[in-house]
Amino acid sequence: MADNCIECDVVIVGSGFAGSLIAKELSQKPIDTPNGKRRLNVVILEAGPGVQPNINGFMRNFYKASLKIPESPYPPSLSLAPAGVAAGRPSFSGATWKDPEKAYFDQKDSTLPFKSTYERLAGGTSHWMGLTPRLVPNDFRMNEQYKLPFPDWPISYETLMPWYEKAEAELGVSGDVADHSYAGVTYSPGYAFPMPKIPPSLFDQHVNETLANFTDDETAACDFLGTAAPVTSLTARSQPAARNSLPYRNRRACAGNTSCIPICPIQAKYDPTITLNEATNSGAKLMDHTVASEILVDANDRVSAINFITYKDEAGPRTGTGCIKAKVYIIAANGIETPRLLLMSTNGGRTPAGVANKKSGLVGKNLMDHPQFLSWGLLPVQVFPYRGPLVTSAIGDLCDGPFRTQRAAFRISLGNEAWTATVGGSGGDPHVTTLDFINGVNLSGVNNKGSNKLADNVALLGDQLRDTLGNLISRQFRIAFAVEQSPDENNRVTLSSATDALGLPRPKIKYDVSDYTKQGIAAAFRLKNVIFKKLGAEDFTHTAESDPGGFDQMVDGKTVRLTYGGAGHVMGTYRMGNDPNTSVVDSFQRSHDHANLYLVGSGTFPTVGTANPTITLSALALRTADSIGRNFKDI
Template identity: 40%
Template sequence: MDNSTKQYDVVIVGGGWAGSLLAYKLSSANKKVLVLEAGIAIDGLITNPDENQLETGSRAEFMDDFFMAMAKTPESPYVQNYNAPRPAVLDIRPVTSPPAPEDCADPIKSINNGYFIQKGPIPFGSTYERRGGGTSWHWLGTSLRMMPNDFKMKSVYNKAVDWPLTYEDLSNYYDEAEFEIGVSADVDEQKIHGITFSDGYVYPMAKIPPTILDNTMDKALANVTFDGSSLKVTGTPAGRNGVPNQLKDGSFYDNGRRQCQGNTNCTPICPIQAKYDATISMAKALMTGNVDIIYQAVAFNITIDEATKEVNGVEYKTYDKIDGPSTGTFTATGTKYVIAAHAIEAAKLLLMSNKQLPNGVANHSLQVGKNLMDHPMYLGWGLMPKPVYPFRGPLSTSGIEGPRDGAFRSERASFRIEIGNEGWNWPAGAPYNQVIDMVSPLPPDKSGKPTIGIFGSQLRKNIQSVFTRQFRIGFLIEQLPDDNCYIVPSKTCVDNLGVPRPEIHYSFDNYTMEGFKAAAAATETIFKAVDADNKTGIPVGDGGVFTYEGVKYYSQGAGHVMGTHRMGFTNEDSVTDANMKSWDHDNLYLVGCGSFPTTATSNPTLTMAALTFKAADAILKSF
């Protein structure tokens, strides 16, 4: 589909979270929108069915791949696309390993060894998807609001920077995002650390019921504190369908999706689409008749009008097959341009676009690509004294939110604690790895020669005893912006289309490492309170390893990629203003989690959606 000669009101690069929400809101206001999506089309979202669309995907195909995969990782349902690659678990390497191969003469072979060019000293362990709907396919569904103090870290705790907006500025957009996603939660339960709601506000749906594990921990931790913070268990707002609530006008919320059936694989895929994904918003955008999508269109350069300094085009390459050559190069043109291509890919595109501007597009501040952040995860796992029956229901239905804010943030990172319903699946590969170990354990010398394990009634007894008592908790630890954490386009490694791959430089400062230290101490407090046997050790996959004050810690990525084109107050230390409009180019907007000045501790998706709606309003007002 060649739309290179067609003029649009808005050209959006990226058809994931932000791109789909923007397309929907802008097209609903009768703006003509073009979306350039690097990944393959999804059945039901193809706008040009008469053309030879060689690569497509569907939920049924993804589920088949998921069922057949031994390791149920976030990527397991999805085939690697060598023309729009995404990182995989192979990218997660201990710092003692050599850096990723720099010899990229064979891009496909090199990408199979890891898409990121990891420069450390700690590996960046988070992944994302590049296809219609983007990473929304494998998000967990957690839809937490940020807290008022999260927007003013500098002014309240003298750390990092303040956001150029407040919680109050975003409150109505949170409402809008929650209704578009379809969030299940309880307002009264979410009023913590200054979070407020408009009068009479109710979430679209009632909260997802707690599990046996949630109730067990709630009873044990009701009056327990850690470092001055309550460890009370509360329900976690989720972007999946629960029981519809009655709204202010007397009607009941209805988004047309199925109610959650308790499949324990929200990550990597909901089999029945009870959980929101961005294809839902994109489908509604297409129904307006104002949106065109070009799939398999990889943006590689942004062009600038020399006289006005405005963007006047986005160059992109097309392909027919995920491992085939480019089928052409085109230019998309519009009045306004939005880069909504994920924090890493967006920064890479801006920095690659250096033919006219040596430092890249939108980079007067030299902050593009800088301040790469995540929520590094500390995992704790153990055995309850009595069965709590994991491996049922959504992956997480409750959490501990008290430690998200407090005076301690002047000294160390805060965190929220996610309660996992999938036993030891994440940290230890249960039940797969553990059943293998029971049947054929390795000898103490790790020689690799199998020894006799347990079978029959004894195996059943062990499974019933161990698996029914498993539980894990995960700490999403705050990370501050840091110039030492950044992404640049690789000078030596490219993908199958010849587009540079991301080179990642990543580490933790003392503030974050103090958060890990506190997380380990909080784990001991929690396990003691619930009378659990603490089995915390080295997670499967051996993620980022670092030593702090003589203690070794193992970090896992949360998949919450933030920073790289942050918003701010001036063009000297930020890339965009509070509406996500570039300081440098009046018709360019940069939307997505890359806009976050700081990370706080809440999963960033809901805030990203709210910010996207804010940017959409600003774009509409600019015409």
């Protein structure tokens, strides 16, 4: 520990969703002192660069990037080897996923790849989609409701409901209460979202109209879903999103750029720099390019300080070391970087298993995501994608039901970005299909399939090229199934022998997908077939031979090659619970081992349901901030 430590009331490691929300709440909190009231002194340590004056630099990076993946706008440069990056972050590549010389994660021991990514910069993961569905009540009580060997949450939906509402106001959520009153989800009397819902796209409307009534044969074909009542229709409901449908808090309404991943060019989509700026305007101090390297614990099991390393730019070098002392310590570094820091904090051997890990031994364990089954095809009618936010509607009614005793649930999102995300593992559209017809090749699979009504692998130009692309690309669609993942202690984050540019161990990931979750992916595949047939769609969905996430699954007596994508939802690695022997934190995200340490974010989720985690982790963060503020003098 450095001789001269920075001193403050509260230190927060990480400035993403949870860290920024807590920083804003606590920096505005007055406390009593012998000299009268004053605001809490809050310091935020951010491993990456600070808040930029504008996003023009990020936009230029994205425009110039040859590989337009979610990470491409943001630092560090994708060309740098992870061993040479001071504050590294993952960027999934199928060919190199097990090679720690080329990938930030060390996944040599993984059975299947953990495919999700995140950023390390002020405001946290900026390439999120902006979707904010709540968990449904049964997600909090999987053991009680379905007798599964999953832990129940120490908090109920009803307890979290007012915090959901506060989080929706803070992030600025557009939605419709009537659309989301299903699967037991309820709202306070008279509640309305801060803004009306984003209007449905043409694709949303087409799906809703087509799936409104199933024939008897189609209903019978859906019997495998195991729902309480026969599936006679599927409803595409508007999806709540932290995206302005109207001007809100000095931010513009969505202009439909369809680039929400990786970047909203007009900040109609919420990102945590908005709240972070409000926190610093209230007096909180942000220290960027500052990597927390160890949490120090005293003889009374209280956190006494955090050591940190500063550096100059993305490749280093170190510019110094230091420490910070506070009364309350909050780690908000995400579901991988938080356990990494906890496990690095051995205190000279006094905490050999790491900080916050003495009683349960669960730090880093139960790593979860929402493995995503992605499907794509061509409709017989034009729906004109590439307009609007990526997702405006979803089919959520199948996220809960008696089938959960046997298989994972899923939530279905309808994509307005067509084939932007993937064209069979060979890149994104409209670029791939355009080049196929210019060059007479067939990476997309469209250049030798019936709907183009042309010869195989034909090369086009002029009016014929324009008309062909106009016909094909206007009929593209994608449907994604976000599948529930079961908690498994074998899926875990530990420390690798591979290090970063600061000499700190990088995350080592061990990951697999359980049979419970694979059965959910298989059910998604079967329902995809039903939906595509009902839509009259040509199916281009397939698993590339090079996909390391591919696995064989028996479906209707046949072996099918399936795969999954990462949803960017890193969850479960320091779960909450009432029992210190089976959980890391309590329902207020306070460490069972250290009374002045809080671990926040989606790493506290005991189970994950099918809802994007952001609004839930934000609601939990606001509840935690309220508890700290009310009880600060007694912590």
